[in-house]
Amino acid sequence: MVKKLTAVAAGLALSTALLAGCGGNDNNGNNQAASPAASGFAASQGASAAADNPYKDPMEISVAFWDADAEIAKIAKDPIAQEVLQKFNITLKPVNTTWDDYAQKIQMWAASDQLPDIFAIDAIGTQYQRKWVEQGVVKALPDLAKYPNLAEYFEAPDIKGLSVDGKYYTVPRRMFPSVDWSALDRVVLYRWDLAQKAGITKEPETWDEFEAMLEAITKADPEGKRIAGLTTTQNKLIGGLFWLYGNPVATSDGSGSDFKWIEEDGKLVPAVFSKKALPALQNMRDMYDKGLIDPDIALAKGSDSYDKFVSGKAAALLSGGGFVNFNGEIYEKRWKTAYPDTDITQSVKVLKPLVGPDGERAHAVFKTYWSESYFSSRVDDKKMDRIMALYDYILSPEGKDLLIYGKEGVDYKVEGGKKVMIETASLNEKYPARNFLRQLVAYETSDSYDMNNPLIANESIRKEAVDYIDWVLKNTKVPDYDIRLTYMSTPTKDKFSVLDQDDLLKVMLSKEPVEKAWNDILKSYKAKGLDKMIEEVNAKAKEEGIQ
Amino acid sequence: MADPTTARAPRRSLGKTILQYKYFYLMVLPILVWYALFSYGPMYGVTLAFKTFNYGKGILGSPWTGLDNFKTLLTDPEFRTAFFNTIVISVMKLVIHFPMPIVLAIVLYEFSRNKARRFFQTILTFPHFISWVVLAGIVMNILSKDGIYNQIAMLFGADPSSPLVDERAFRPILYITHVWREIGWDSIIYLAALAGINPELFEAAEVDGAGRFRRLLSIAWPGIKSTVSVLLILHVGQMLTQGASFEQIFNLYSSPVYSVADTIDTYIYRTSFTVGGDFGYMTAVGVVKSVISLVLLWAANTFAKRMGEQGLY
Numbered sequence: 001m002v003k004k005l006t007a008v009a010a011g012l013a014l015s016t017a018l019l020a021g022c023g024g025n026d027n028n029g030n031n032q033a034a035s036p037a038a039s040g041f042a043a044s045q046g047a048s049a050a051a052d053n054p055y056k057d058p059m060e061i062s063v064a065f066w067d068a069d070a071e072i073a074k075i076a077k078d079p080i081a082q083e084v085l086q087k088f089n090i091t092l093k094p095v096n097t098t099w100d101d102y103a104q105k106i107q108m109w110a111a112s113d114q115l116p117d118i119f120a121i122d123a124i125g126t127q128y129q130r131k132w133v134e135q136g137v138v139k140a141l142p143d144l145a146k147y148p149n150l151a152e153y154f155e156a157p158d159i160k161g162l163s164v165d166g167k168y169y170t171v172p173r174r175m176f177p178s179v180d181w182s183a184l185d186r187v188v189l190y191r192w193d194l195a196q197k198a199g200i201t202k203e204p205e206t207w208d209e210f211e212a213m214l215e216a217i218t219k220a221d222p223e224g225k226r227i228a229g230l231t232t233t234q235n236k237l238i239g240g241l242f243w244l245y246g247n248p249v250a251t252s253d254g255s256g257s258d259f260k261w262i263e264e265d266g267k268l269v270p271a272v273f274s275k276k277a278l279p280a281l282q283n284m285r286d287m288y289d290k291g292l293i294d295p296d297i298a299l300a301k302g303s304d305s306y307d308k309f310v311s312g313k314a315a316a317l318l319s320g321g322g323f324v325n326f327n328g329e330i331y332e333k334r335w336k337t338a339y340p341d342t343d344i345t346q347s348v349k350v351l352k353p354l355v356g357p358d359g360e361r362a363h364a365v366f367k368t369y370w371s372e373s374y375f376s377s378r379v380d381d382k383k384m385d386r387i388m389a390l391y392d393y394i395l396s397p398e399g400k401d402l403l404i405y406g407k408e409g410v411d412y413k414v415e416g417g418k419k420v421m422i423e424t425a426s427l428n429e430k431y432p433a434r435n436f437l438r439q440l441v442a443y444e445t446s447d448s449y450d451m452n453n454p455l456i457a458n459e460s461i462r463k464e465a466v467d468y469i470d471w472v473l474k475n476t477k478v479p480d481y482d483i484r485l486t487y488m489s490t491p492t493k494d495k496f497s498v499l500d501q502d503d504l505l506k507v508m509l510s511k512e513p514v515e516k517a518w519n520d521i522l523k524s525y526k527a528k529g530l531d532k533m534i535e536e537v538n539a540k541a542k543e544e545g546i547q
Numbered sequence: 548m549a550d551p552t553t554a555r556a557p558r559r560s561l562g563k564t565i566l567q568y569k570y571f572y573l574m575v576l577p578i579l580v581w582y583a584l585f586s587y588g589p590m591y592g593v594t595l596a597f598k599t600f601n602y603g604k605g606i607l608g609s610p611w612t613g614l615d616n617f618k619t620l621l622t623d624p625e626f627r628t629a630f631f632n633t634i635v636i637s638v639m640k641l642v643i644h645f646p647m648p649i650v651l652a653i654v655l656y657e658f659s660r661n662k663a664r665r666f667f668q669t670i671l672t673f674p675h676f677i678s679w680v681v682l683a684g685i686v687m688n689i690l691s692k693d694g695i696y697n698q699i700a701m702l703f704g705a706d707p708s709s710p711l712v713d714e715r716a717f718r719p720i721l722y723i724t725h726v727w728r729e730i731g732w733d734s735i736i737y738l739a740a741l742a743g744i745n746p747e748l749f750e751a752a753e754v755d756g757a758g759r760f761r762r763l764l765s766i767a768w769p770g771i772k773s774t775v776s777v778l779l780i781l782h783v784g785q786m787l788t789q790g791a792s793f794e795q796i797f798n799l800y801s802s803p804v805y806s807v808a809d810t811i812d813t814y815i816y817r818t819s820f821t822v823g824g825d826f827g828y829m830t831a832v833g834v835v836k837s838v839i840s841l842v843l844l845w846a847a848n849t850f851a852k853r854m855g856e857q858g859l860y
């Protein structure tokens with residue numbers, strides 16, 4: 001009898017332990033089973049560590065990054081990535097996140113004290129990021145004097161402005177050297193081949209010309225596919241186009257927390273709520289009512305929209321990622337299979353920033369970075385030093401060259417101060433983890449806009465890209481605004497979000513007149529404390545001497 | 548002297564009962580451990596509704612704020628919209644959807660032979676096994692610019708439009724697609740109840756001259772009435788969660804229809820993860836929903852008992 005009871009009790013205890021074990025999730029490096037890729041070269045690290053090497057002790061660093069499992073697994077096939085990691089005697093342990101779940105996962109890990117050593121998220125300006133800093137969830141960066149490339153990196157005005165009481169808590173993932181380059185992150189591609197078939201002879205430069213072109217294409221429908229007008233890859237992007245009609249400072253990255261402020265009638269107000277909003281909204285609504293915008297735009301999804309555009313079911317596409325996505329998502333994945341004998345740059349054009357009602361050519365205005373690296377407060381100083389050293393190297397000229405162009409003398413040579421590629425095959429295949437390693441620290445998308453850089457593989461598209469950004473830098477100007485106001489913290493502002501893309505869609509699809517629809521939206525923002533936030537920001541700006 | 552038939556049996560202590568049926572209780576133990584670990588244990592998290600969450604201190608160590616979160620909730624216009632939508636969508640789904648599987652079961656039982664019944668049952672049950680992510684894709688394709696809906700609408704001269712972004716059309720789409728997905732699955736239990744009725748009763752009624760309608764009213768309906776009442780109570784209890792199904796709405800809605808589609812669950816999700824709301828406040832929102840569900844369950848149970856049915860407890 002006792003035996004029976006003991007056996008049953010032991011069985012129950014075992015099953016309970018199993019259940020409890022299934023529920024656990026250890027992201028703090030306690031799990032010694034690293035990925036095959038990471039452990040594969042870890043063995044060789046010990047041998048290579050010289051006695052005087054400051055990095056002689058091997059170190060495992062857990063990293064939460066988009067698709068980290070797959071990205072870190074590629075390290076085993078990438079001699080360059082292995083070389084860089086061996087230099088610092090680091091093994092990376094992947095903690096997977098995806099584009100669909102990263103925000104949720106990281107917040108859950110933060111709440112349950114399970115954050116990995118490094119994690120990637122776009123959280124600047126949000127309530128929870130402020131709490132992470134205040135409540136010691138994330139570790140402050142050490143003195144950057146020891147890391148010259150990182151120190152230089154933090155000199156950009158909108159990155160420098162991120163300090164909290166003189167300390168930095170994040171390394172922003174920079175894309176562009178200046179705000180002007182954000183013209184690249186909301187580009188409109190249009191089907192010039194179909195426009196020509198519809199009788200258009202001049203590439204559009206004004207809003208009227210752009211609308212006339214869309215109208216011509218949708219009416220003529222040259223391929224008989226019941227072509228729609230403008231569509232987008234995701235709704236987050238639409239403010240980046242429609243606010244450009246006379247209210248460009250209102251453009252935002254879609255996070256809800258990076259809205260910019262302008263002075264109007266002697267008072268600072270968020271640009272989205274300025275008087276200039278109504279004409280921009282009316283212009284957008286007119287376009288929708290005339291059938292120049294895809295009726296399904298509110299439900300747009302990335303891959304479907306790319307398909308729609310390439311297959312000739314949409315005349316224009318508002319897309320993120322500039323010419324890099326133009327090359328990757330449009331050309332590589334779709335166009336070259338569908339139209340193998342066509343030069344894509346003759347059929348698809350990128351819209352130049354249009355001349356707005358004020359006579360200015362405006363483009364979207366963002367921060368120079370998108371998303372950031374944070375470091376768990378559990379990371380000790382020794383590990384933090386190793387991470388900073390890795391980051392510093394990746395940002396150094398040597399690290400950059402290695403991760404962009406490959407090995408000198410093998411993949412490229414320098415002639416007359418210019419890099420000339422020797423390797424003709426795709427470097428992405430030869431060094432499949434190098435982009436992950438680069439992007440762990442910074443995107444530096446601007447590096448791709450160089451005729452020597454092979455990242456935009458199609459040379460015609462690369463040429464267009466280089467010409468486009470040159471043209472933008474010469475012909476457009478960034479409107480006035482003070483980034484300090486965007487970063488400013490006040491009790492109401494910290495809880496306030498402006499998801500203008502949602503508001504634009506509401507106005508676009510509303511059956512009410514634009515003014516009435518917009519006033520209803522304003523009312524709901526006022527109920528959430530808009531006026532109080534404006535008061536607080538004005539008072540604090542005065543206190544801090546910001547005009 | 549007490550009547551031996553009405554005298555109560557002497558009460559046995561719980562300990563003695565457990566000892567007598569020890570092996571049965573041991574078999575139940577894993578389930579109890581499961582509930583304790585994963586259902587009752589995490590309930591301490593509900594205290595967060597009365598706190599402001601502090602990452603460093605965790606749920607237990609976070610400072611108490613009394614009813615502040617609930618006060619904020621009352622003044623939050625988006626919560627009010629979400630609350631109203633949850634009630635409307637749940638009630639309408641209950642009213643529209645609940646009778647349909649009963650009708651379907653009766654129709655299938657009464658009007659089709661065995662093979663045809665199985666065929667229709669399989670066809671109608673199948674959508675239940677497709678996730679809302681996939682079904683939403685199908686619905687979107689049907690209602691998109693190139694979808695069947697617009698192709699027919701354009702034949703009659705209408706401009707292409709997407710009903711999924713139309714405030715007037717969105718809720719009816721929710722109701723229709725919900726019925727489409729669940730009607731077959733929900734009818735199974737009624738079919739089982741109907742199958743449990745003694746066929747001789749139907750035969751006898753037929754001999755007595757009862758028509759189809761009379762047989763349904765006097766034999767089939769009383770036979771499944773108690774099942775209907777238990778399922779009604781269960782549906783009401785889950786009305787605010789499964790009624791205003793998160794997956795369905797989340798996969799179908801977009802910002803132009805938030806005013807008619809944002810429910811408490813989608814509101815919590817959007818605010819917590821997209822904008823970054825306070826966990827304490829979001830827990831308070833969840834607690835309100837649970838309390839309402841509890842009240843509804845109690846009301847439905849009482850109603851069922853008053854109607855002479857058994858109820859759940």
